[in-house]
Amino acid sequence: MKLSEYLPQVPQMTQQMSDLNKQISLLDVMKSTGDSGRAPTIGLDHIVNTWVRHQMAYRQQLVQDLQTVSMSVEEIRGPLNHITGEVFRRGLEFIPTVENPDTEQKKRLLTWMSDCNVFDQSMEEVLRQFHYDVNSLDDGFLYLAKEYKDSGNGTVTSRLQEIRRLNPALVEFDLDTAGLPKNSHFLCPIHREKVQDTAGVCEQDDCNVNLHAAMYKYYHRSQHIYLTDNEIIHLSKFSPSETYGWSPLLTIFEKALTLVGMDKNLYRYFFERKMPASMLMVTTDDPESLRREREHIAAQTRLDPNYIPMVAVSARNQRGRVDLVRLFHSLQEMDYLPVRDEIRERVAAMWGVTPAWQGAPEAFGGMSTQTQQLVVMSRVVEGDQRLFHEKVFPQLLKAFGITDYEIKLPQPEEKAENTRLSFAQQKIQIVNQFAQLGFSIALKEQDVPIWEADFIVSGQAVPKAQMEGEQQALGLAQSKQQMEMQQQQMEQQQQMEQQQQEAMGGEEVMPPEEGGEEMQLMEKSIPQHKRKFKGRTGGVTPNWADKAPNEERDIDAYAEARANKNELTLSKTWVESLMEKGFTSPLIKEVNVDLSKMWFVQNNVDYIAYLSSGGVTHVEKAMFGDATRFSRNKQEVPKVKTNPVTEVPIEDYE
Numbered sequence: 043m044k045l046s047e048y049l050p051q052v053p054q055m056t057q058q059m060s061d062l063n064k065q066i067s068l069l070d071v072m073k074s075t076g077d078s079g080r081a082p083t084i085g086l087d088h089i090v091n092t093w094v095r096h097q098m099a100y101r102q103q104l105v106q107d108l109q110t111v112s113m114s115v116e117e118i119r120g121p122l123n124h125i126t127g128e129v130f131r132r133g134l135e136f137i138p139t140v141e142n143p144d145t146e147q148k149k150r151l152l153t154w155m156s157d158c159n160v161f162d163q164s165m166e167e168v169l170r171q172f173h174y175d176v177n178s179l180d181d182g183f184l185y186l187a188k189e190y191k192d193s194g195n196g197t198v199t200s201r202l203q204e205i206r207r208l209n210p211a212l213v214e215f216d217l218d219t220a221g222l223p224k225n226s227h228f229l230c231p232i233h234r235e236k237v238q239d240t241a242g243v244c245e246q247d248d249c250n251v252n253l254h255a256a257m258y259k260y261y262h263r264s265q266h267i268y269l270t271d272n273e274i275i276h277l278s279k280f281s282p283s284e285t286y287g288w289s290p291l292l293t294i295f296e297k298a299l300t301l302v303g304m305d306k307n308l309y310r311y312f313f314e315r316k317m318p319a320s321m322l323m324v325t326t327d328d329p330e331s332l333r334r335e336r337e338h339i340a341a342q343t344r345l346d347p348n349y350i351p352m353v354a355v356s357a358r359n360q361r362g363r364v365d366l367v368r369l370f371h372s373l374q375e376m377d378y379l380p381v382r383d384e385i386r387e388r389v390a391a392m393w394g395v396t397p398a399w400q401g402a403p404e405a406f407g408g409m410s411t412q413t414q415q416l417v418v419m420s421r422v423v424e425g426d427q428r429l430f431h432e433k434v435f436p437q438l439l440k441a442f443g444i445t446d447y448e449i450k451l452p453q454p455e456e457k458a459e460n461t462r463l464s465f466a467q468q469k470i471q472i473v474n475q476f477a478q479l480g481f482s483i484a485l486k487e488q489d490v491p492i493w494e495a496d497f498i499v500s501g502q503a504v505p506k507a508q509m510e511g512e513q514q515a516l517g518l519a520q521s522k523q524q525m526e527m528q529q530q531q532m533e534q535q536q537q538m539e540q541q542q543q544e545a546m547g548g549e550e551v552m553p554p555e556e557g558g559e560e561m562q563l564m565e566k567s568i569p570q571h572k573r574k575f576k577g578r579t580g581g582v583t584p585n586w587a588d589k590a591p592n593e594e595r596d597i598d599a600y601a602e603a604r605a606n607k608n609e610l611t612l613s614k615t616w617v618e619s620l621m622e623k624g625f626t627s628p629l630i631k632e633v634n635v636d637l638s639k640m641w642f643v644q645n646n647v648d649y650i651a652y653l654s655s656g657g658v659t660h661v662e663k664a665m666f667g668d669a670t671r672f673s674r675n676k677q678e679v680p681k682v683k684t685n686p687v688t689e690v691p692i693e694d695y696e
Contacts (some may be wrong), residue, residue: 057324102261105211108291111298112178117386118291121395122177126170126505128423129452131429132417134166136447143446153446159187159204169434171207172269172428176279177393183208184275186432186441190231196243196252198231202441212261216268216559222440224255227268237268265680275437277429287559290392302381323365420453427451462493467495479503514630515617616640619657625649 079650085375110116136151155165168184177184185208218226229237230244230251244251256268278287291298326332339351378495387397396418418682437451476485480503486496620628620642628642633653641664648664 044284065416071203101214102211104454105181108179108289109211111291111295111302115298115301117301117389118178120391122174123395124395125177125393125422125426126173128419128454129173129426129451130166132452135452137450138446139448147444147446150448151442151447154205154442156589157203159206160248165205167432168205168207173430174431175207175210176277177426178291179210179289180278181210181213181289182275182277183210183213185260186273186275186437188231188273188441191248192232192251196250198251200231205438208260213258213274216256216259216260217285223257224271227256227259228253229256229268229270230254231270234268273538275434277433279426279429294389294392297389301382301385301389304378321367323367325364394418423454427453466493466495469495473497473499493624518630518633615655616651616658620651620661623658623661 098379112122134155136148155447157163158165158168172182172184185206187204187206188201189203190198195200201243214224216226217223225456226447227237227239228241228287230246230249230253232251233244233249236244236246238253241250241255242253245251254270257271258269258274261267278292282290322688324332339349342349342351390397417508439445473483480501481499482501484498484500486498617628625642625644628644628649629650631641631643633640638653640653640658642649642651649661650664651661652659
């Protein structure tokens, strides 16, 4: 049986109502002029929005309770103070962003740094309070109080007057019923006492200034002060969201209360003494006699501190037996210290503070452990400083009107900087290994710190044999260049000597010989066979032109030969030609003077390659029969007949 058989019009009406609702929703979403449209702006969820809009009454109490816990529990306040102290340990730095910064801007900055509000607080003091709120409550509000002036055409100009930290318990977002900001209240920056529910212009005293949408409202002296988004800097660290953050104290709330209870228990035990440590239970049928006996013992003890009481106990029926009941256990029995240390470490770990920063003796176990803890703490500090560099300082500089400088929080720990440099060094070593394999290396971005430098690796790896051949070719080319430079220097020196001789009238100026005529006569008296170079040169020191054919060849001859020949160089094509001919790993030994032949070795076999400008023409095995082909062969030096040694008695010289 179907419902349509009894009510045939009901399904049709339902379908029509559904289609009509879809059309109405579509018209509501696409409400605009012309053919353009915009997706709807979605506010907060209804349940969340209701809670947010009605939470102010108990949010104040909750935030204040969290503030009390964070300030009263040492295991919480200690880590928070350590983080804040490390973030601002080296103060604030002003770094210029242009080549020629305006010095007046720096003076204005320094003025604000020393005095930023009516309470004569420094900028660092205000930022420290703001940072503590961010770490403890996950909500920090920085108030930029400005002075506004009507500039005409419905616009205003502003000038910063002071910077204040606002209590997060007294600040809330100004949201409408749909959970959207900047849509509930509108105000005139000049006449702030009159707040409107709709946008428009200020109508007070013919102001005609465009109204600004309120983003926040501050509960001050039983009334709300509405503030715009450019007057408040809001920051959340742990759980950033559309509105408020989520305090980490709520996560460790039970642990924090446990620490409070442990402190109160110790206080009552050691100071108030409200709880007895133990209790005596005496089995007796006469409590009055026991009370009289107790008073008697107490009186005797006051009279005589050395009094020893005696108590009679019946051995027959155990009457008068005494039992001791302990009402409070000792700290060792309760494991008080281990439990407290465990809770302390878990609480501090919420903020990334290691035991080494809490003064725990067991944390200093070794250098590696200390280094790891320092690295963890430095990362926490770097994260908090990054929040200031990206979220807070740009807005402050914009409010100050500073364009040529930026505010920086320097790294507090030098070891953190050394760690970054070590990582950069490792990166460069890896890049060098890629370069040695033949890859092309390029710097990804210019003008960056060394620890932020990134490299791009491209290309393909080059075979090892080809790379070694190229290196050898490059070495030979460098050697040739050095020899040519030496030749040029010698030619320049000769030209300078010729110029000096021409300047002296064409006469060669000889340096005075050491010792004068007496030395010359002494040299002539020496027998020829005892003279320098065995008399071959007559006692005169030979130069390169005086060498015999079988002696070492003059280096200048090589240079002159290279100058007269074609300028051929050992290039990559020669190595490639050898590889094409099957010589995959040639070890180049030497190239002759006229660059026509090349001696290389492969698999311990000597080869001669015949060179040309286009590469290697052909290769044959080396036959070193000619002693003048390559310097590898040792040249035979003719034996020189030596004169016998003549013995002269010592008396002849006296």
